[in-house]
Amino acid sequence: MSKRAICLALAVSLLLTLGLSVASAAPLSQGEAYTIVLGDWLSKIADKYLGNPGAWPAIMAATNTKYIEDPTFARIENADLIYPGQKVWVPTAEEAEAFLATYDPGQPGLLFGAGPKGQVVIGSWWTSGGEAAGLSGMFDIYASKYPDVEIVNGAVAGGAGSVFKGVLKTRLIGGTPPDTFQLHAGLEVEGYSPETYLAPLDDLYASEGWEQAFPADLVALLKSYKGHYWGVPVNIHRSNVLWYNKKIFADNGLTPPTNFDEFFAVADALKAKGIIPYVLANNGGWEAPHAFESVLAGVCGAEKYRGLWTGAVAWTDPCVTQALENFKRMVSYANTDYSALTWDAGAGYLIEGKGAMFIMGDWANGEFTKYEFTDYGWASPPATKGIFIALSDSFALPAKAPNKDNALAWLKVCGSKAGQEAFNPKKGSICARTDCDPALFNDYLKSALADWAVDAIVPSVVHGAAAYESWAVDFKNTISLFVTSGDVAATQTALQAACVDAGICQ
Amino acid sequence: MRHLNWERAVSVLLLAPSAIAIFIFVYGFIGFTGFVSLSNWKQLLPDFTLVGLRNYQRLFANPRFQIDLRNTVVFTVLFLASSLIIGLLLAVLLDRGIKGEGIFRSIYLFPMAISFIVTGVAWRWLLNPGTAQAGSTGINLLFEKFGLGFLKWGWFTDPTVLYIHPDSGLGQLLQRVGLGALAHPNLGMSVAIISLVIAATWQMSGYTMALYLAGLRSIPEELREAARVDGASEVQILRHVVLPLLQPITLSAVIILGHISLKIYDLVVAMTGSGPGFATDVPAYFMWETTFQANRFNQGASIATVLLLMVAVLVVPYLVYSVRTEAKI
Numbered sequence: 001m002s003k004r005a006i007c008l009a010l011a012v013s014l015l016l017t018l019g020l021s022v023a024s025a026a027p028l029s030q031g032e033a034y035t036i037v038l039g040d041w042l043s044k045i046a047d048k049y050l051g052n053p054g055a056w057p058a059i060m061a062a063t064n065t066k067y068i069e070d071p072t073f074a075r076i077e078n079a080d081l082i083y084p085g086q087k088v089w090v091p092t093a094e095e096a097e098a099f100l101a102t103y104d105p106g107q108p109g110l111l112f113g114a115g116p117k118g119q120v121v122i123g124s125w126w127t128s129g130g131e132a133a134g135l136s137g138m139f140d141i142y143a144s145k146y147p148d149v150e151i152v153n154g155a156v157a158g159g160a161g162s163v164f165k166g167v168l169k170t171r172l173i174g175g176t177p178p179d180t181f182q183l184h185a186g187l188e189v190e191g192y193s194p195e196t197y198l199a200p201l202d203d204l205y206a207s208e209g210w211e212q213a214f215p216a217d218l219v220a221l222l223k224s225y226k227g228h229y230w231g232v233p234v235n236i237h238r239s240n241v242l243w244y245n246k247k248i249f250a251d252n253g254l255t256p257p258t259n260f261d262e263f264f265a266v267a268d269a270l271k272a273k274g275i276i277p278y279v280l281a282n283n284g285g286w287e288a289p290h291a292f293e294s295v296l297a298g299v300c301g302a303e304k305y306r307g308l309w310t311g312a313v314a315w316t317d318p319c320v321t322q323a324l325e326n327f328k329r330m331v332s333y334a335n336t337d338y339s340a341l342t343w344d345a346g347a348g349y350l351i352e353g354k355g356a357m358f359i360m361g362d363w364a365n366g367e368f369t370k371y372e373f374t375d376y377g378w379a380s381p382p383a384t385k386g387i388f389i390a391l392s393d394s395f396a397l398p399a400k401a402p403n404k405d406n407a408l409a410w411l412k413v414c415g416s417k418a419g420q421e422a423f424n425p426k427k428g429s430i431c432a433r434t435d436c437d438p439a440l441f442n443d444y445l446k447s448a449l450a451d452w453a454v455d456a457i458v459p460s461v462v463h464g465a466a467a468y469e470s471w472a473v474d475f476k477n478t479i480s481l482f483v484t485s486g487d488v489a490a491t492q493t494a495l496q497a498a499c500v501d502a503g504i505c506q
Numbered sequence: 507m508r509h510l511n512w513e514r515a516v517s518v519l520l521l522a523p524s525a526i527a528i529f530i531f532v533y534g535f536i537g538f539t540g541f542v543s544l545s546n547w548k549q550l551l552p553d554f555t556l557v558g559l560r561n562y563q564r565l566f567a568n569p570r571f572q573i574d575l576r577n578t579v580v581f582t583v584l585f586l587a588s589s590l591i592i593g594l595l596l597a598v599l600l601d602r603g604i605k606g607e608g609i610f611r612s613i614y615l616f617p618m619a620i621s622f623i624v625t626g627v628a629w630r631w632l633l634n635p636g637t638a639q640a641g642s643t644g645i646n647l648l649f650e651k652f653g654l655g656f657l658k659w660g661w662f663t664d665p666t667v668l669y670i671h672p673d674s675g676l677g678q679l680l681q682r683v684g685l686g687a688l689a690h691p692n693l694g695m696s697v698a699i700i701s702l703v704i705a706a707t708w709q710m711s712g713y714t715m716a717l718y719l720a721g722l723r724s725i726p727e728e729l730r731e732a733a734r735v736d737g738a739s740e741v742q743i744l745r746h747v748v749l750p751l752l753q754p755i756t757l758s759a760v761i762i763l764g765h766i767s768l769k770i771y772d773l774v775v776a777m778t779g780s781g782p783g784f785a786t787d788v789p790a791y792f793m794w795e796t797t798f799q800a801n802r803f804n805q806g807a808s809i810a811t812v813l814l815l816m817v818a819v820l821v822v823p824y825l826v827y828s829v830r831t832e833a834k835i
Contacts, residue, residue: 169550193550285780337637480780481784
């Protein structure tokens with residue numbers, strides 16, 4: 001009785017096991033990862049999952065292909081040598097069949113996962129210095145993962161991207177875009193008619209888990225146009241930094257100003273010494289508006305500043321008047337040759353010790369380092385402590401990208417920890433991801449990283465984040481005119497008119 | 507007769523490709539630009555809904571464009587005047603048959619071979635004023651070294667606009683006679699534009715010189731001889747014999763320099779940019795920014811159309827005139 005019972009139990013369990021193994025050996029519909037255990041060999045796995053021991057080359061090829069993108073998979077050099085714990089990829093029966101139909105034992109290369117081929121054309125305006133070095137760091141990562149893809153660097157130099165944008169826009173309309181291109185994260189994307197010319201990247205964000213990898217404020221900015229992701233951010237720059245010459249400040253017993261009253265007191269003291277208190281540049285027509293953006297955020301505060309760009313706060317608000325008055329007074333302390341100065345020439349005034357303070361984005365740090373100038377300090381521009389005016393460079397995917405898969409692979413590199421760690425220390429920006437290693441960054445960037453974690457993050461308008469490009473251009477023109485006219489009332493009216501024109505204000 | 511027809515057919519056949527190409531790529535696109543200027547295309551995605559003359563209304567209401575128009579007129583007048591005068595002067599001097607004429611001719615003509623971008627960069631360095639605190643640079647530094655410090659000024663960084671101020675004596679006089687509208691900054695001139703005029707004149711006056719020199723050489727010596735026999739002085743000969751005969755040359759020079767000046771872009775980009783308060787901004791620069799930065803393709807097209815009309819005002823009378831003279835012959 002007990003013997004029969006045992007036999008029955010054994011038989012049932014045997015059947016169950018068989019049934020289970022039959023079930024698990026049923027053709028896969030999706031492909032599956034499998035971890036090697038002791039006593040496995042490839043044809044055994046092929047038999048078990050694909051019902052064909054001769055299908056082992058399909059498993060080997062599929063595993064090696066996976067390895068290219070995801071190194072947690074094994075790279076199988078020799079089909080007879082596999083080890084317990086190695087992860088392999090079992091393709092579906094159809095995939096295996098398709099592979100075997102083309103597989104030729106005379107061409108073992110196929111077993112090593114022929115990766116993607118062809119080209120990827122990457123458009124940007126990064127052509128010199130740290131920018132180009134950072135970009136080529138990302139190229140190296142891409143090339144090691146996809147050795148058979150030829151990277152075509154479609155960078156166009158000039159004018160903070162304005163030349164590149166002209167080239168790019170004609171190519172997008174003409175239907176011959178690069179595979180991927182650089183774009184400021186935020187509302188600048190509106191100018192590209194993304195519904196027609198770009199491909200939304202929502203699936204990529206989901207599969208790469210980027211919604212968790214990037215901070216919430218940035219994620220909100222990235223999907224601010226129509227609720228879709230249109231680009232992958234590679235970095236974060238800070239727009240509001242007050243750079244100052246430490247030696248001048250020490251010689252005159254001054255400390256960096258934290259509010260406007262202190263700023264003007266410091267400026268008066270320096271003016272009396274014959275030093276340019278506040279360096280202003282505006283050769284490109286964006287540098288002075290860039291400085292004004294900081295003044296605006298300082299006077300209005302983070303909440304109202306944001307509101308100005310969303311229509312929650314009208315431009316007729318008294319804080320805008322005050323900001324214009326303050327900026328007008330700041331300009332009165334500035335050098336008179338601002339229209340001849342580009343931003344780097346402005347930084348040059350600090351390096352040569354002729355100017356004391358300069359409001360510029362944190363790319364100025366790279367300019368100081370380039371000239372081995374160390375006597376500089378940084379602070380928040382007046383009244384912007386705790387506010388981080390951010391801009392971000394991202395890469396977008398044109399809807400008609402000729403090599404879409406290669407472009408998607410590039411975007412994965414852009415958003416990856418390895419890619420951002422290769423790019424940002426050289427570019428002089430911080431990672432858009434929150435998990436980069438702070439040890440890779442210089443002192444300035446470490447402080448920016450610390451602020452990024454705690455400050456109120458607001459978008460920059462001059463650098464494409466806060467507003468549609470047409471509005472941003474109006475804003476720049478209006479402020480450029482204001483610098484010479486000093487007409488507060490007319491400027492405020494023009495700013496409100498630009499907001500109405502953009503369809504944001506009533 | 508058959509032979510003639512055959513020749514005619516060949517010439518039509520040979521001319522056809524370029525005629526077709528010009529028709530499409532010049533006149534076709536002029537038409538397209540005019541059409542876009544009436545449309546609502548203000549994103550990358552073309553939107554060809556017609557909105558009438560709204561883009562032109564907006565354009566002429568735009569303070570930057572008003573400044574641009576003023577700058578174009580001022581620049582064209584100053585540039586033409588200085589190029590013609592200097593060119594004529596050089597030509598008359600060279601025509602005296604001085605030694606080494608060929609060398610001088612080449613020296614004066616060479617700047618024309620340089621691109622406006624190079625000219626712009628070089629003059630930008632030369633005229634960069636520096637600041638009181640940081641010290642002078644370029645030509646200002648030269649003035650300083652030679653004890654001519656009083657000549658120093660801001661060149662293209664000076665935001666001053668010269669105009670009849672409504673509160674000034676002249677301004678009030680104008681208001682009294684009902685011409686108060688004339689006392690407006692948009693009818694003045696920005697002093698920064700003088701720097702652009704200097705650079706452009708440096709580049710193009712050699713060309714005017716060459717034109718005038720060719721003209722002078724084609725004046726028969728007998729005419730001057732005859733004048734001399736009648737007892738005319740050299741100045742009188744120049745004034746009453748030579749200059750009237752040079753009129754066609756002057757006309758050609760005005761047309762050629764005028765269209766360059768109205769469309770000027772590269773020199774401005776390389777040398778000054780928009781300048782302080784758009785003191786050196788020009789329509790072509792504004793057109794480029796409007797189109798490719800602000801994505802207002804319709805607005806950019808309307809600027810292009812206004813530019814075309816301005817050039818047409820200059821060129822069309824000349825074309826009509828030359829066609830008529832040819833018909834006479």
